[in-house]
Amino acid sequence: MAEALVSSQASLSSPALTAQRAPRANINASQWRNALFIAPYLFFFVTMLVFPLIWGIWLSFHKADTFGVGKFVGLANYARLFGDKIFLQSVGNTFYFVLLTAPALALLGLFLALALNRQTRSAAFLRAAFFSSSVLSVTIVTLIWRIVFIPDFGLLATIYGWFGAPAPAFLSSPDLSMIAIAIATIWWCVGLPMMLFLSALQQIPGEIYEAAALDNANRWQTFRSITLPSIKRTFILVLLIQVVMQFQLFGQARLMTQGGPNNTSKPIVMYIYDVAFKRWDLGMGAAASEVLFVLILIAAMAQFVLTRRRGEN
Amino acid sequence: MVVAGDFAAAPKRSRSITAREVDVTAHIEIRDVVKRFGAATVIDHLSLSIDPNEFMVFLGPSGCGKSTLLRMIAGLESVDEGTISINGQRIDNLPPGQRDIAMVFQSYALYPHMTVADNMAFGLRNIGVAANVISARVAEAGRMLEIGHLLERKPGQLSGGQRQRVAIGRAIVKEPKAFLFDEPLSNLDAALRVRTRVELAQLRHRVKSTMIFVTHDQIEAMTLADRIVVMNNRKIEQIGTPMEIYSRPATRFVATFVGSPTMNFVPVRVAGGGAGGVSVTLGDGTSVKTAVPAMKLEPGEFTLGIRAEGVRVAPNGQGVTTGTVDVLERLGDRTLVYTKLKDGSVVVAEDIGYSRVAVNDTVSLSIDGSRVHLFDASDRAWHCEEGING
Amino acid sequence: MSRSTSIMGREFGDRLVLALVIVFALIMLAPVLWVIGLSLKANAELMADTNSVFRAPYTVMNYFNILANSSVFRWILNSLIVSTCLTIGTLILCSLAGYGFARLNFPGRDILFVAVLLGLAVPEQAVLIARHQIFGILKLHNTYQGLILPGLSAPFGVFLMTQYFRAIPKELDEAALLDNASRFKIFWKVLLPLTVPAQATLGIFTFLWSWNDYFWPLISGTKNTMFTLTVGMASTQTNFAQSEGLGFLMAQAIFAGAPILILYLFFQKYIVTAVSGAAVR
Ligand SMILES: Nc1ncnc2c1ncn2[C@@H]1O[C@H](COP(=O)(O)OP(=O)(O)O)[C@@H](O)[C@H]1O
Ligand SMILES: [Mg+2]
Numbered sequence: 001m002a003e004a005l006v007s008s009q010a011s012l013s014s015p016a017l018t019a020q021r022a023p024r025a026n027i028n029a030s031q032w033r034n035a036l037f038i039a040p041y042l043f044f045f046v047t048m049l050v051f052p053l054i055w056g057i058w059l060s061f062h063k064a065d066t067f068g069v070g071k072f073v074g075l076a077n078y079a080r081l082f083g084d085k086i087f088l089q090s091v092g093n094t095f096y097f098v099l100l101t102a103p104a105l106a107l108l109g110l111f112l113a114l115a116l117n118r119q120t121r122s123a124a125f126l127r128a129a130f131f132s133s134s135v136l137s138v139t140i141v142t143l144i145w146r147i148v149f150i151p152d153f154g155l156l157a158t159i160y161g162w163f164g165a166p167a168p169a170f171l172s173s174p175d176l177s178m179i180a181i182a183i184a185t186i187w188w189c190v191g192l193p194m195m196l197f198l199s200a201l202q203q204i205p206g207e208i209y210e211a212a213a214l215d216n217a218n219r220w221q222t223f224r225s226i227t228l229p230s231i232k233r234t235f236i237l238v239l240l241i242q243v244v245m246q247f248q249l250f251g252q253a254r255l256m257t258q259g260g261p262n263n264t265s266k267p268i269v270m271y272i273y274d275v276a277f278k279r280w281d282l283g284m285g286a287a288a289s290e291v292l293f294v295l296i297l298i299a300a301m302a303q304f305v306l307t308r309r310r311g312e313n
Numbered sequence: 314m315v316v317a318g319d320f321a322a323a324p325k326r327s328r329s330i331t332a333r334e335v336d337v338t339a340h341i342e343i344r345d346v347v348k349r350f351g352a353a354t355v356i357d358h359l360s361l362s363i364d365p366n367e368f369m370v371f372l373g374p375s376g377c378g379k380s381t382l383l384r385m386i387a388g389l390e391s392v393d394e395g396t397i398s399i400n401g402q403r404i405d406n407l408p409p410g411q412r413d414i415a416m417v418f419q420s421y422a423l424y425p426h427m428t429v430a431d432n433m434a435f436g437l438r439n440i441g442v443a444a445n446v447i448s449a450r451v452a453e454a455g456r457m458l459e460i461g462h463l464l465e466r467k468p469g470q471l472s473g474g475q476r477q478r479v480a481i482g483r484a485i486v487k488e489p490k491a492f493l494f495d496e497p498l499s500n501l502d503a504a505l506r507v508r509t510r511v512e513l514a515q516l517r518h519r520v521k522s523t524m525i526f527v528t529h530d531q532i533e534a535m536t537l538a539d540r541i542v543v544m545n546n547r548k549i550e551q552i553g554t555p556m557e558i559y560s561r562p563a564t565r566f567v568a569t570f571v572g573s574p575t576m577n578f579v580p581v582r583v584a585g586g587g588a589g590g591v592s593v594t595l596g597d598g599t600s601v602k603t604a605v606p607a608m609k610l611e612p613g614e615f616t617l618g619i620r621a622e623g624v625r626v627a628p629n630g631q632g633v634t635t636g637t638v639d640v641l642e643r644l645g646d647r648t649l650v651y652t653k654l655k656d657g658s659v660v661v662a663e664d665i666g667y668s669r670v671a672v673n674d675t676v677s678l679s680i681d682g683s684r685v686h687l688f689d690a691s692d693r694a695w696h697c698e699e700g701i702n703g
Numbered sequence: 704m705s706r707s708t709s710i711m712g713r714e715f716g717d718r719l720v721l722a723l724v725i726v727f728a729l730i731m732l733a734p735v736l737w738v739i740g741l742s743l744k745a746n747a748e749l750m751a752d753t754n755s756v757f758r759a760p761y762t763v764m765n766y767f768n769i770l771a772n773s774s775v776f777r778w779i780l781n782s783l784i785v786s787t788c789l790t791i792g793t794l795i796l797c798s799l800a801g802y803g804f805a806r807l808n809f810p811g812r813d814i815l816f817v818a819v820l821l822g823l824a825v826p827e828q829a830v831l832i833a834r835h836q837i838f839g840i841l842k843l844h845n846t847y848q849g850l851i852l853p854g855l856s857a858p859f860g861v862f863l864m865t866q867y868f869r870a871i872p873k874e875l876d877e878a879a880l881l882d883n884a885s886r887f888k889i890f891w892k893v894l895l896p897l898t899v900p901a902q903a904t905l906g907i908f909t910f911l912w913s914w915n916d917y918f919w920p921l922i923s924g925t926k927n928t929m930f931t932l933t934v935g936m937a938s939t940q941t942n943f944a945q946s947e948g949l950g951f952l953m954a955q956a957i958f959a960g961a962p963i964l965i966l967y968l969f970f971q972k973y974i975v976t977a978v979s980g981a982a983v984r
Contacts, residue, residue, distance in 0.1 A: 025406050026391030027880060030808040037803030037890070038815065041796040041861060048834065048856035049822055055833035066839055108727075115724050126728060128971060133731065135967040135974065136960050137915035139936040143956040144734045146940070147741065153949055155737040158753045187731065195975055219716065248826055251917045255937055269828055269918075276832050277922050286832045293829040300824040389877050410883035422874035426896040435892075436882030483878075 060286035070283075077287035086263055087288060090271040093178065097249055097267060100182040101189070102242040106235060108186065109193025114227070116194070117201045127198070131191030138188075138251030145184035146171070146256055177257045177265040185252055189245070193238045200234035201227070233306065240303040247296050268292050338365040339399045339413075339490035339523040341386065346395035348381055355381050357547040358395070363525065364539075368517050371527045372534040373544035374570065379527040382544070383493050386525065387416050399490060410439075415484035416493040419500060421476050423468040429455075429479050430464040433486045447486075454482040457519065474505045481516070491523040498533060510536060531571050535559070543567045561699075565692035568618050574649060576686075577624065577660045581617040583610060583687070590682065590697065593617055596656035599634040603685040604697035616688040623684030624662040626650055626670060632677035636660060638670055652676060738953045742766070746948035765954035775955065777928060778935035784847055785920075785931060786913040789854040793909045794902055796855060801864025801898075802890045806876060816865070822858035827918060835922055845929045850920055854913055860905045867901040868894065904973045907966075911974065914963060932959055 060077055063070035081087050112130055116123045133141070148155040149170040160167040170180040204227065212222045250269040253259055259266030259274075266274075268288065276285025341363040348356035355378045363369045371379040384390040386397055388409030397405040404412045424432050430451050437447045455461035458478040468476055477497060484492055498506045498513075514537055517524055528534055534541050535555040543550040543558060543566075551563035562568035568576045581593040581601075590604040593615065601617070626632075636652030639659070648668035652660050662678050670676055687695040740756040741749060742765050748755045769775055803809075804816050834853060835844075843849035871894060879889045920931045930938060936959055939952065967974055 024391050025388050025408050027389060027409065027877075028391070028808055030810055030812075032809060034803060034807035034809040034886070035812075037799045037807060037886075038809070038812075041800035041855075042815070044796065044852065044855040045819060045822065045858070048853050049825060049830060049858075050818075052830035052833035052837060053825060055837070056830055059833055059836070064836070066836065069836075112724070112727065115720050126724065128968070129728060130731060131971075131975065132964060132967060135911055135915075135963050137933040137936070137963070138917050139933045139940070140956050140960045143936065143940060143952065144738050147738055147949070147953065148734045153741075153749060153753050155734060158756075161754070187734070244826075248828065251937075255940055272828055272832070273918075273922075277835070282832050282836060289828045289832055293826060296826045297824060304824070387877075387881060389880070409877070409880045414881065416878070416881050418874045418878060420872060420874050422872065422878040424875065424878075424893055435879070435884070439883040439888070483882075487882075 056286050059283055060290050062283050064282040065280045077284045080284055081287050087271055089263055090266045090268050094267045097178055098243055098246045101185050101246045102239055104186055105189055105193050105242045106239045108190050110197050112194040113197030113201055117198055130194055133188050134191035141188045142252055142255035149180050171257055172261055174261050174264040181252045181256055181265055196238050200231045204230045237306055240299055244296055244299045340365045342398045344396045347393045349393050365523055368524045368539045370534040370538035370541045372541050375529055377544045379544055380495055383495055383527050387414055387493055388412050413490045415487045415489040417480045417484050417497045419496040421480040423479055425468055428465050433483045436487050450486040454485045458482050473501055494526040496528055561696050563694055565688045572620055574621055574661050576618045576620050579617045579658045581615050583612050583615050596658055597654050601633055601680050602682050604683040605687050605695050618686040618688055619684055621661040621663045623681040624660055625679050626662050626664040627677045627679040629677055632679040635675050635677050638672050638674045738956055741949055742953035742957050744950050746950050749949050765950040768951055769954055769958050778930050778932040782914055782932040785850045786910050788851045789913045790906050790910045792855050793860050794906055797860030797864045800861045801868045804865040805868035819858045819861050844923050845926045849923045853919055863905055867898055871897055904976050907970045907973045
C-alpha cells in the first residue's frame, strides 16, 4: 500500500501535557534584571550628563550664581548675550579660528598620510613622531609655543635676531594672536587627521592600484581617479571632526594670550568661562553654553548623517 | 515504516523504559511545536518522538529550520507553542543548563582563553562537581578521544579536527541525557570529515545516550542515523530509517533530496489497473509495467520517479525505450549515462564500468518496474508493495 | 625618451614630497628641541643671550630644582590618583554596560542605547556650568571624587565595548549557558577575558584623556593642593619668565611631558586605534 504523506499537523496532543501552562524558558527574554548590567553606568550617565544638560538649559532661563538659582528671567540671558559685543566678537573669533585650523589640519593630515603611507621604518618613525604631539596636554603645548613666540627669549626672536630683524609680536598683536594660537593648535592636533587618512588609505584594496598600473596610469592619474574618490568621504568626515573639536578652543587661548589683546583671541568657550566662573553669572554662562551646543550639534549632525550614509553603502 | 502513526505509539514506549535507563538516556517528545521569528513561521506545528539511545538525524536543505528545532530542544530558542519533554518531564520551561543536554556547535564554540582541560571542566565546576571527579572525567574523555596530550593547550593551538574532538569531549564529560550536534563536521576538510564521521559512528556505541545530529549532507545522514527526519520548509517530510528514506521516499521532495545522482523524474499517464501493478505511458509513448498496486490509484497524470540504478542500458533492442546519450560520467565501478528520450525528457541510466556507450549513441533502456515510484499532483509518493524491494 | 622624462618627473615629485615632509618634521621638532635646550641652561645665561643655548656649558640644575619644588609631585600624585581611578571605573562600567547592551534584552534597551549614543554629541561645555553648581551643592569641589565622577559618564567607552562584545560569537554565550553558567559568570569568566584588547584601548585612551583634561579640573579643583598636573603646570605659566626662570619652566614642561610620551611609545598601537575609533564612532 502506498504510504500516506507524513502530516506534521498530526495533533494527537495529550491533555496532560497541554494542560500544563508553565512559563516558557527564553534566554532572549526581555527581563528587568538584565538591566542591572547597565545600571551602574546609567547612574553616572544620568547624574553627570543628562541631568546637568537639562539643568543647564533650565539655568539659561534664570538668574543664577554659585549659591543658587534666582528668579525666572525668560530669554533675558539670551538677549543680554546677543547684546554683548564681546560675545559676538568671541563667536566671530571662534569661526575665524575654525577657518584657520580645520581646513589646514585636514589638508596637512592628508598630505602627511599620503607621504607616509608606506611600509618603511622611516615612514613608521615619522608617523609616530607626527602623532606624538597629540598626546601632550594643552598646558605643555602652550608652554612650548609660548617659548617659541615670546619676545626676547623666544625661538622666533632668536632666529630673527640672527638676521638682525625684530620678530613680529605674535602673542600681543591683535592681528597675529589668533594666528599664533592656530599654529600651535595645528602643531598639536595634526596627528589625528593623519591617522584617520592613513586608515582610510589602507582600506583601499591594493588590486585597484595594480589594475591601474596595468592600465599604464601614471601617478597623478592614479591619485586623481582612485585615491581621491576613495577618501572623499573621509576628507569631509575629518573636516567636520576638526570643526567640532576646534569650536571648543579654550586652553590654548587662555594660556597663550588670555584672550587678548583686547579680546581679539577670545573664543566662545573662554567667554563662557569668564562669564560663569569669573563673573559668576551662571545664567548667562549657561545661555552662552547652549548657543555653543547648538553650533556644535549642527556640525555633529552633519557628521552623523555622513557616517550613516557611508555605513549604508 | 515510520509514519504519523508512530507518534501515537511513542508514549506507550516511554512508559516501558526502565528506571536506570531514564537516568542516563533521554526519550525526547516534541509535540505540536511552533516557532516564529517575527512574522515568519520557521517551525509549524511539528511533532516528533526520539527514542532512548537513538541516533536521530535531522536532514534538510539549508534554512529549513533544523538548527532552530535543535536549539529549541537545547533551550537556546524559545518555544512559541507546543511542548518538549524528556522522559515525560516538560523541559521547554527550563533554562538550557538544567535540561541535562550537551551540544556540539558547528563553530565548536570553545572558550578561546581556557585550556582544553578547563574547557571540558567549566560546565562541571559550575554545578559543583568534586574536583577529583572532574579530573577523572576529563582524563577519561581525553583518552577516549585521543586528545589526552593536548589537555594543557589553548584552542588556538589546535587543528580543526582537534578542536572538534575537544568540543565533543566537552559534551561527553557532562554525561548528559542527550547529545545535540549542529552540523559538527561541516567545518572540516573532506578527508577529515569522512574519518570523523566513522569515529562518531564508533563513539555512539561507547557512549550510551540519545543523539540528535543536524546535517544537510545526505551521506552523513545515511551513514550515521538510526532514523532520519527529513525536513523541508517548516515541516517534516518523512521520518524513517535510512533505507526507508532511500527506497520509499514519502514525497517527491525526499526523493529529490536523498540519493546521488538525483532520481529521474518523467511525466507519465497512468492508464489504469492491471494485475500486479499499474501500467504507465511515458511521453514518448512507451508503456512501462510497474509494481505499484493499482488499488486507490486514480488514472491520470503522474510523475514517474526512478533512480539511475533502476534504468539500465540494455543490449540492443531489449529495452522498453531508446534515448540519445548526452553525457557520460565514468565512476569506475559503473557509468552514469545521461540520455535524452524522444520527447526530450532527460533520464540518467546506469551501465557497467567498462561501458562501450559513446556520446550521441542511441541506446536502448530497460526500466525496472519494481523500482518505480509514482508521484501524484500533490507530490505524494506511491510505491510498490513492501518487500518487493527496499 | 618619454620614459626617461617620466622617471625624472617621478623622482622630482618624490624629492619634493620628501623635502616637504622633512620641513614639517623640523617644524614639529624645533620647538621641542628649543625647550630641551633652554631647560639645560642656567637662567642668568639665558637672560643675557638666548643664543647661549647653542653653546656649552649645560646644566641639569633646573631638573634638580623640580625635585625641590614639592607642588609638582603633589600634582603628579593628584593626576595619577584621578586618572587611575577614572580609568578603572570606566573599564568596569563600560564593560558591564557593553555586555548588557550587546547580549541581554531588557525593557527600553534600544532607546537607551540610542540615548547613550546621542550623549556622544553633547559637548562638555553644555553640562559644565550646571554640573559645577550641583557639585558645589554636594560639596564635591576640591575632592578627588569631584575630579573623577564626571568622567565616568563618557559614552564613548560604552559604545566601544558594545561593539566589541557584539563581535564575539554568540555561540560562546550559548555554550556557557548549556554549561550552567549564570549571566554574570558568562560575562566575567567567558567574555571579559576576550575583551582585553578593547580594555587596553579604552584604558589608555581614558587615562590619556583624563591626564590631559583641562577645563573641569580647572573649575573644580581650585586649591593648589588639588591641582592636577595639567592645571598645576598652567598655574605656573601665568607668572611666565618672572619668578622661577625660563630654564626651570622648560625643565618642568619636559618633566611633565616625558612620562606621557613614553607611555605613548609603549602603547602606540592601542592609542592610535582608540583615537581613530573615537573620532569615527
Ligand atoms: N534569530 C533569527 N531571527 C530571524 N530568523 C531566523 C533566526 N534564526 C533562524 N532564522 C530563520 O529561520 C529559518 C531556519 O533557520 P535554521 O534553523 O538556521 O535553518 P537550518 O539550520 O536548517 O539551515 C531560516 O529561514 C532563517 O533565516
Ligand atoms: Mg543550521
